[in-house]
Amino acid sequence: MAIQVSVCGPSDCTEDDRRNARELGRLLAERGAVVVCGGYTGVMAAVAAGARSAGGTVVGILSRDDAEGADPNLSIVVPTGAGQARNSVIVNAAAAVVVVGGSWGTLSELALAMQRGRAPVVQLGGWTVLGQDGEPVPGVLHATTPEEALALTGLWH
Amino acid sequence: MAIQVSVCGPSDCTEDDRRNARELGRLLAERGAVVVCGGYTGVMAAVAAGARSAGGTVVGILSRDDAEGADPNLSIVVPTGAGQARNSVIVNAAAAVVVVGGSWGTLSELALAMQRGRAPVVQLGGWTVLGQDGEPVPGVLHATTPEEALALTGLWH
Amino acid sequence: MAIQVSVCGPSDCTEDDRRNARELGRLLAERGAVVVCGGYTGVMAAVAAGARSAGGTVVGILSRDDAEGADPNLSIVVPTGAGQARNSVIVNAAAAVVVVGGSWGTLSELALAMQRGRAPVVQLGGWTVLGQDGEPVPGVLHATTPEEALALTGLWH
Amino acid sequence: MAIQVSVCGPSDCTEDDRRNARELGRLLAERGAVVVCGGYTGVMAAVAAGARSAGGTVVGILSRDDAEGADPNLSIVVPTGAGQARNSVIVNAAAAVVVVGGSWGTLSELALAMQRGRAPVVQLGGWTVLGQDGEPVPGVLHATTPEEALALTGLWH
Numbered sequence: 001m002a003i004q005v006s007v008c009g010p011s012d013c014t015e016d017d018r019r020n021a022r023e024l025g026r027l028l029a030e031r032g033a034v035v036v037c038g039g040y041t042g043v044m045a046a047v048a049a050g051a052r053s054a055g056g057t058v059v060g061i062l063s064r065d066d067a068e069g070a071d072p073n074l075s076i077v078v079p080t081g082a083g084q085a086r087n088s089v090i091v092n093a094a095a096a097v098v099v100v101g102g103s104w105g106t107l108s109e110l111a112l113a114m115q116r117g118r119a120p121v122v123q124l125g126g127w128t129v130l131g132q133d134g135e136p137v138p139g140v141l142h143a144t145t146p147e148e149a150l151a152l153t154g155l156w157h
Numbered sequence: 158m159a160i161q162v163s164v165c166g167p168s169d170c171t172e173d174d175r176r177n178a179r180e181l182g183r184l185l186a187e188r189g190a191v192v193v194c195g196g197y198t199g200v201m202a203a204v205a206a207g208a209r210s211a212g213g214t215v216v217g218i219l220s221r222d223d224a225e226g227a228d229p230n231l232s233i234v235v236p237t238g239a240g241q242a243r244n245s246v247i248v249n250a251a252a253a254v255v256v257v258g259g260s261w262g263t264l265s266e267l268a269l270a271m272q273r274g275r276a277p278v279v280q281l282g283g284w285t286v287l288g289q290d291g292e293p294v295p296g297v298l299h300a301t302t303p304e305e306a307l308a309l310t311g312l313w314h
Numbered sequence: 315m316a317i318q319v320s321v322c323g324p325s326d327c328t329e330d331d332r333r334n335a336r337e338l339g340r341l342l343a344e345r346g347a348v349v350v351c352g353g354y355t356g357v358m359a360a361v362a363a364g365a366r367s368a369g370g371t372v373v374g375i376l377s378r379d380d381a382e383g384a385d386p387n388l389s390i391v392v393p394t395g396a397g398q399a400r401n402s403v404i405v406n407a408a409a410a411v412v413v414v415g416g417s418w419g420t421l422s423e424l425a426l427a428m429q430r431g432r433a434p435v436v437q438l439g440g441w442t443v444l445g446q447d448g449e450p451v452p453g454v455l456h457a458t459t460p461e462e463a464l465a466l467t468g469l470w471h
Numbered sequence: 472m473a474i475q476v477s478v479c480g481p482s483d484c485t486e487d488d489r490r491n492a493r494e495l496g497r498l499l500a501e502r503g504a505v506v507v508c509g510g511y512t513g514v515m516a517a518v519a520a521g522a523r524s525a526g527g528t529v530v531g532i533l534s535r536d537d538a539e540g541a542d543p544n545l546s547i548v549v550p551t552g553a554g555q556a557r558n559s560v561i562v563n564a565a566a567a568v569v570v571v572g573g574s575w576g577t578l579s580e581l582a583l584a585m586q587r588g589r590a591p592v593v594q595l596g597g598w599t600v601l602g603q604d605g606e607p608v609p610g611v612l613h614a615t616t617p618e619e620a621l622a623l624t625g626l627w628h
Binding site for chain 3: 083
């Protein structure tokens with residue numbers, strides 16, 4: 001079984017997010033990892049495109065119960081029919097979670113991954129979470145490039 | 158059908174969170190609202206205790222597939238068996254979502270409620286989310302007391 | 315916490331199914347049980363009407379992520395947003411499952427309840443399941459009246 | 472995107488079921504289809520072994536929220552954490568559903584696939600469902616060999 005890495009991010013993302021996601025997809029595919037994502041547009045489509053450009057496998061965990069609107073670069077679709085609850089399936093499926101950019105949906109995935117606590121969570125850009133003391137809540141790893149994000153997962157040495 | 162309000166918060170909460178949750182439960186029951194919560198300890202148990210003290214109805218949306226560990230003050234249990242994915246059921250079930258205190262699980266509920274975007278989301282204490290511009294992401298309503306939290310839901314005038 | 319009993323059955327049901335479901339709802343409410351059902355039309359609406367006629371509480375575990383189309387006799391709605399996967403939540407929520415009438419959706423609930431194996435499953439009318447030996451698969455309890463169905467749950471003596 | 476076919480069947484299956492499932496897996500892989508299954512033992516393991524023997528891709532839609540107990544022949548795991556509710560994800564993911572052998576869990580998958588009504592459902596051995604008229608409920612396609620099962624899906628000509 002190949003290593004599975006989930007990449008999360010908004011549908012409505014910035015150009016930087018898109019470039020980072022595409023590069024992440026490419027690097028993950030080159031390392032032989034299966035990319036897991038939400039399967040629609042924005043960061044999800046960019047990471048799928050990057051992975052496919054390097055011959056990789058991309059799994060789309062869809063909120064709908066059919067493949068409507070799914071990105072054409074997906075290798076495999078899993079139409080959960082679970083709506084937003086599919087966000088927790090995306091994080092369960094991964095040996096590491098990389099979050100690119102910010103949105104409420106993306107933050108829910110980051111938070112679910114941290115609550116789960118069984119895989120490294122790396123953030124590349126996006127939102128910041130401050131605790132009641134006004135300091136960033138510890139635990140999330142912060143990267144500034146796709147290469148650094150992969151290094152921080154600790155999955156490759 | 159009574160108005161349903163979801164109250165979310167950590168198992169491992171502060172004394173302030175517990176007091177706020179208990180008071181919220183009491184106020185909601187007095188207004189005839191059904192309280193929806195995650196059904197276990199901490200803020201969940203406190204809001205249930207508050208609501209029951211005023212003769213209210215409390216629904217526990219459980220992560221487990223049975224009632225093990227459910228708070229004794231729940232009127233009704235819904236053992237989803239969905240794990241963390243039940244967090245999205247909690248926010249779906251509410252005309253308003255009130256978040257008390259901070260944890261990753263609680264943040265996932267806040268984020269899922271904001272992503273859904275169909276009910277007011279009020280925060281009483283807890284964590285702060287900053288956008289890429291370093292400013293708090295708009296949309297969440299902030300209260301400093303349980304009374305103010307209920308006023309901000311806009312459900313009672 | 316009151317005893318919770320799930321009553322499952324088709325949207326598109328016979329007049330007999332409707333009469334049985336309504337009577338089951340009434341009897342369950344008289345015994346102080348909370349009725350759990352799928353929350354829409356047919357058997358679901360009939361059991362809700364019966365329970366409400368006797369002042370009971372009815373919980374609708376909805377497939378949609380909002381209350382659209384929910385029966386007006388429900389006391390509480392749980393919009394799971396899980397589609398057909400909500401069928402497993404209906405059976406998890408019950409100390410006994412009573413199945414009235416037949417449809418593929420109803421059969422999935424019967425089968426999920428039997429797979430779970432933690433609560434009695436009683437059938438009132440409906441479809442028959444034959445094993446590879448051509449005989450009815452054992453385990454399901456068969457009733458011919460609502461009163462007998464409740465007796466077979468073993469919850470009241 | 473490759474055609475995805477779900478193969479469902481019991482953990483505790485007969486030798487015939489195992490042989491049929493293994494052969495189905497092999498034939499599906501030879502046709503370039505991705506096999507989707509429940510990911511554990513019995514029929515699930517046999518279809519995975521068959522598909523892998525022909526170089527195919529096998530996706531395991533797991534009930535647990537991690538990969539514990541997953542069959543080693545899976546190419547990709549999707550730990551839904553949804554318990555039995557994952558049965559509906561298995562049927563959503565398929566252009567055709569083939570059911571091998573009988574158990575309550577397997578019957579729930581057959582019933583969910585028929586309720587969904589968007590893909591052919593083929594049965595190879597297993598249980599029989601009789602309607603209120605005592606006749607088999609129409610709609611399920613019946614095969615006696617793996618080759619016939621694939622022919623009945625209508626996906627290949």
